Amino acid sequence: MAETKKLTKQELTKTWFTWVSWGQICYNWERLMGLGFCHTMTTAIEKLYGDDEEKKRDALVRHMAYYNTENTWGALVPGIVCSLEEARANGEDIDPDAISNIKTALMGPIAGIGDTVTQSLVKVILLGIGIDMALAGNALGPVLFILGFSAYALIVSYICFFQGYKYGKNSVVQILSGGLVKNITESLGVIGMIVLGALVAKNIGISSPLEFTFGQMSVNVQGILDSIMPKMLPMALFLITYQLLKKGKKPMQVMLYLMAAAVVLSLLGILA
Amino acid sequence: MLGYAIVIGLLCWLVSSAFPMWLRWSCYFGAPLVAGLVCGVMFGNISYGLQVGATIQMAYIGLLAVGGSLPNEMAIAGYLGVAMTMIAGLDASTGLAVATPLGLLGVLCQSAKMSLNPIWVHKADEYAAQGNIRGIKIMNLFASQIFPFITYFIPAFLCVYLGGAYFESFMNAIPPQITSILQLIGRMMPALGLAMLMQVLNKKTTIPFLIFGFVMAAYLGMDTTSIALVGCGLAILHFFYMKKESE
Structure with missing residues (x-):
């Protein structure tokens, strides 16, 4: 019996860092992150199959397959794959096809969670703060955004990768069970919604320049609207746009509607 | 240049x-x-x-x-x-x-x-x-x-x-x-981007928070950082309530 091969902490850290840095660098329509995934696995493959040319080649070819997920939460998968390859290299009965199947099975659901949390929650909240500071003339806005978002990517992917390695293929069951992820996502959605409400008021900068003059008295339309509810026009535009999307209009179509509306409303002097 | x-x-x-x-x-x-x-x-x-x-x-x-x-x-x-x-x-x-x-x-x-x-x-x-x-x-x-x-x-x-x-x-x-x-x-x-975001985030249980955020920004004039912090507090509460419900 050969001695057991174990990936060291250093090798695992290198694998994680390769994934979170270069997993998507050769993004392409044919395999998306396939080459990046293979590059990620090279450290582990060299260690585990370095003494067996044929197994090494098989493993490299196997990990060149089509692969696409979200990078941050998706770090879970190379973690799991490392633990499976390690077990396989030590003679456990793990079919190579099973490893590929796990990759394929996980990439979709993880992208679903990852895209939502990374792009529609963390990104929006941090950007909202950054924009706010930049508009106030504070150069720290963009800097804090870069630092915050990069720290998020590094920390979350590090945790996901090592959790994946620790629990192997059971990790997903572990993480997805008990509705914990659902509860966390929905709670993060609370922050997302509250910031969204704030952004509607802050980011949609439309107002009405209309003014009516009756003899001595002039009436400012925006003033009346403000006295009913501040930021009424931005909220109305947001709700109309949302309804259009909800009815199944494509974002590109809605963009054209908005442009057409802008031409008419601007020329008539109703909106500015 | x-x-x-x-x-x-x-x-x-x-x-x-x-x-x-x-x-x-x-x-x-x-x-x-x-x-x-x-x-x-x-x-x-x-x-x-x-x-x-x-x-x-x-x-x-x-x-x-x-x-x-x-x-x-x-x-x-x-x-x-x-x-x-x-x-x-x-x-x-x-x-x-x-x-x-x-x-x-x-x-x-x-x-x-x-x-x-x-x-x-x-x-x-x-x-x-x-x-x-x-x-x-x-x-x-x-x-x-x-x-x-x-x-x-x-x-x-x-x-x-x-x-x-x-x-x-x-x-x-x-x-x-x-x-x-x-x-x-x-x-x-921006209305389009925010509406697209609403499509992703929209859940019946979190709609009240949209109103809170709007009021804090439009009426109270709070900045985004403080609104996000209030959001964090409410998110933690929301998490506890949901956990209680599922127990």
Whole structure:
């Protein structure tokens, strides 16, 4: 019996860092992150199959397959794959096809969670703060955004990768069970919604320049609207746009509607 | 102009392709905002840069890249869009009218890169079959940068280097009615991004929080950081209540 091969902490850290840095660098329509995934696995493959040319080649070819997920939460998968390859290299009965199947099975659901949390929650909240500071003339806005978002990517992917390695293929069951992820996502959605409400008021900068003059008295339309509810026009535009999307209009179509509306409303002097 | 053109070209290329992913997330999705600071420093007018960057960024805040593609290429829209806006000395709210068309053209740069990169993947297939790990790494890290350099660096460089001098007089020749239409489009466009975001986030149980956020911003005039902090507190409460319910 050969001695057991174990990936060291250093090798695992290198694998994680390769994934979170270069997993998507050769993004392409044919395999998306396939080459990046293979590059990620090279450290582990060299260690585990370095003494067996044929197994090494098989493993490299196997990990060149089509692969696409979200990078941050998706770090879970190379973690799991490392633990499976390690077990396989030590003679456990793990079919190579099973490893590929796990990759394929996980990439979709993880992208679903990852895209939502990374792009529609963390990104929006941090950007909202950054924009706010930049508009106030504070150069720290963009800097804090870069630092915050990069720290998020590094920390979350590090945790996901090592959790994946620790629990192997059971990790997903572990993480997805008990509705914990659902509860966390929905709670993060609370922050997302509250910031969204704030952004509607802050980011949609439309107002009405209309003014009516009756003899001595002039009436400012925006003033009346403000006295009913501040930021009424931005909220109305947001709700109309949302309804259009909800009815199944494509974002590109809605963009054209908005442009057409802008031409008419601007020329008539109703909106500015 | 040569120096500016090189910096903008490099940024478009690095942010769209070559930076490590953990850094690209922020520099790509926050491209206009970051570009505002970079160009502000470069052109020696930081407050103008921040204004332009933040204003353009608003329109893109809700955009989501699902399955790897966006309707607008953020690196080009951001770095090139902000630079051209500042070169022409345009009002921040007109900036979006410059950035969006550039971003649409940028989608072509992205498609070209995505369609051509499989060449290196096939080369890497051969190296994998030979067990050549070094070859795989070279394909992934270096070969992958050849097409992005051509499709991002060169167009962005030429746009600033050759177009920069004429862009100001071109934009100045545009009649004021057109400019105010472009500005109104710029002010309306964030509604689309935010509505797209609403589609992703919308859950019956979290709609009340949309109202809270709106009131805090519109009536109380609170800044986004403090609103997000209140959101954190409410999110923790929400988590506890949901946990209790499921028990």
